[in-house]
Amino acid sequence: MPSDDSPLHISENSSSSGRRVALLHRYRWIIAPIFDSIAWISAIFAASFLRFRFDSGRAVTGGLLIAIAIAVVMQLGLGLLILYWRRWRLGSFEEIIALTATVGGVTMVLLVLSVATSRYELPLGVVLAASAFTLVLTAGSRCAWRLVREYRQHAGMRQGEDVIVFGMGQAGQQIVFTMLTIPDSPYRPVALLDDDPSKRNLQVRHLRVSGGRHQLRELAKRTRAGTVVIAIPSADSELIRQLSELATDADLEVRVLPPVSRIFTSEIGVEDIRPVTDADLLGRHAIDTEIESIAGYLTGRRVMVTGAGGSIGSELCRQIHHFAPSELIMLERDESGIHQTQLSIEGRAMLDSRSLVLCDIRDVDALETVFSEHRPEVVFHAAALKHLPLLEMWPGEAVKTNVLGTQN
Numbered sequence: 001m002p003s004d005d006s007p008l009h010i011s012e013n014s015s016s017s018g019r020r021v022a023l024l025h026r027y028r029w030i031i032a033p034i035f036d037s038i039a040w041i042s043a044i045f046a047a048s049f050l051r052f053r054f055d056s057g058r059a060v061t062g063g064l065l066i067a068i069a070i071a072v073v074m075q076l077g078l079g080l081l082i083l084y085w086r087r088w089r090l091g092s093f094e095e096i097i098a099l100t101a102t103v104g105g106v107t108m109v110l111l112v113l114s115v116a117t118s119r120y121e122l123p124l125g126v127v128l129a130a131s132a133f134t135l136v137l138t139a140g141s142r143c144a145w146r147l148v149r150e151y152r153q154h155a156g157m158r159q160g161e162d163v164i165v166f167g168m169g170q171a172g173q174q175i176v177f178t179m180l181t182i183p184d185s186p187y188r189p190v191a192l193l194d195d196d197p198s199k200r201n202l203q204v205r206h207l208r209v210s211g212g213r214h215q216l217r218e219l220a221k222r223t224r225a226g227t228v229v230i231a232i233p234s235a236d237s238e239l240i241r242q243l244s245e246l247a248t249d250a251d252l253e254v255r256v257l258p259p260v261s262r263i264f265t266s267e268i269g270v271e272d273i274r275p276v277t278d279a280d281l282l283g284r285h286a287i288d289t290e291i292e293s294i295a296g297y298l299t300g301r302r303v304m305v306t307g308a309g310g311s312i313g314s315e316l317c318r319q320i321h322h323f324a325p326s327e328l329i330m331l332e333r334d335e336s337g338i339h340q341t342q343l344s345i346e347g348r349a350m351l352d353s354r355s356l357v358l359c360d361i362r363d364v365d366a367l368e369t370v371f372s373e374h375r376p377e378v379v380f381h382a383a384a385l386k387h388l389p390l391l392e393m394w395p396g397e398a399v400k401t402n403v404l405g406t407q408n
Contacts, residue, residue, distance in 0.1 A: 033075075036134075036138050037075055037076065039141075040068065040071040040072055040075055040134050042133075044064065044071060044130040045060075046130075047125075047126045047127075047129035048130075051126050064126075067114075071106050071130075074106040078105045083095075083099055099135070099139055100135060103134055103138070106131070107127065110127045110130075110131070161186060161227060162188055162190045162223060162226060162227075163187045163190065163225055163255070164189070164192070164193060164227070165191070165192050166193045166213065166216070166230050167230060167232035167235070168231075169194075169231070171257055172192075172194070172204075173204050175229070175257065175273070176192065176204045176205065180205055187273065190223040190225050191207065191210055191222075192208065192209045193212060193213065213246055214246075216246050216247065221250075226252065226253060227253045228243070228253070228254055229257070231257055244276060256273070256274060256275075256276055298378065300324065300325065301325055302325065302327045302329065302374060302375060302378070303320055303376060303377070303378045303379075304374065304376035304378070304380070305317050305331065305382060306332075306380070307332060307381075307382035307383030308338055308341050309336070309337015309340060310382060310383070312382045313330075313382035314340065317345060318341075321345050329370075329374050332357070332358065332383075333361075335351070339351060354373075354374075357374075364408040367408050385401045385402060
């Protein structure tokens with residue numbers, strides 16, 4: 001189970017009581033068994049005195065003292081097996097479940113003892129009441145201890161950048177918890193948002209979900225936050241674009257979490273929060289072409305690059321040139337583009353080589369002539385129209401170049 005045994009962050013101005021809380025937390029693996037044993041002793045005595053209306057002669061008997069001894073031994077024994085040897089997160093659900101199982105095991109032993117002896121020695125009511133008192137004392141103390149620790153952590157942490165967190169799924173709640181518990185966190189959540197109606201009024205620590213994306217601008221004004229963190233690792237490009245537009249309108253910077261695959265490999269930390277990239281907005285990731293890995297089939301071979309005057313094609317030509325192909329055929333329909341590419345590679349651009357091919361990939365007859373002459377062994381096809389707003393107005397041209405030209 002996750003450990004929560006790191007020392008509590010104490011600022012220079014913290015009181016000595018804060019240091020005592022940190023010291024107690026560090027040695028709680030010793031303190032917890034002692035406290036739990038004391039809880040059983042106190043609970044059995046209290047239950048017995050209540051049962052016999054504070055008549056000490058009837059409340060304190062030999063059977064009761066035997067029951068106390070058995071309860072303490074069983075608590076320590078079962079606790080070592082179930083509870084104390086694990087490094088539970090303090091006051092966590094898992095720790096409370098283990099504590100309940102331990103107290104339940106001790107209760108079963110005491111119930112057997114109660115049935116096996118005279119009911120006046122150890123009444124069933126005393127056993128049941130004592131077990132309930134013990135569970136309340138031990139579980140309540142752990143929860144209170146955790147609240148005090150977290151309060152002092154929050155009070156001692158330096159102030160980070162105010163952020164609004166969008167998305168209160170598992171990752172969102174985890175990142176909010178991390179921001180609020182790490183002393184040197186660069187972010188401080190001041191508001192939570194989620195479009196899911198079922199998460200409205202969900203509270204994470206002291207913060208409550210205040211609405212959906214359309215409340216972003218209102219919350220930005222109210223909290224004076226400067227950043228919104230999209231805490232949805234599975235968010236697609238459409239959602240990120242929409243939220244980015246709303247954030248821009250609210251004068252907020254946008255940060256995102258790593259992709260969902262990261263969630264399954266490690267816990268998310270504040271260091272994973274990053275700015276939005278073009279890949280996030282486009283829904284695709286840039287391809288890192290490692291020319292070195294394919295150099296073996298470039299050297300000494302006839303290589304053609306289409307769209308050689310464009311940004312991608314020209315860079316390909318420059319990279320391929322380093323690996324000494326027997327011929328580098330640069331195909332382009334724009335003479336100015338091919339001129340710039342030759343100039344960047346050779347330092348001069350006379351445009352007098354047959355390897356510089358002025359051709360439109362839409363013209364299948366011209367392409368056949370070029371291929372018949374040069375007989376390329378490797379082709380890098382980079383010729384394409386790519387400016388989306390313009391192509392949306394002239395889709396026919398896009399199809400002719402990007403689809404039919406590629407087919408040619």
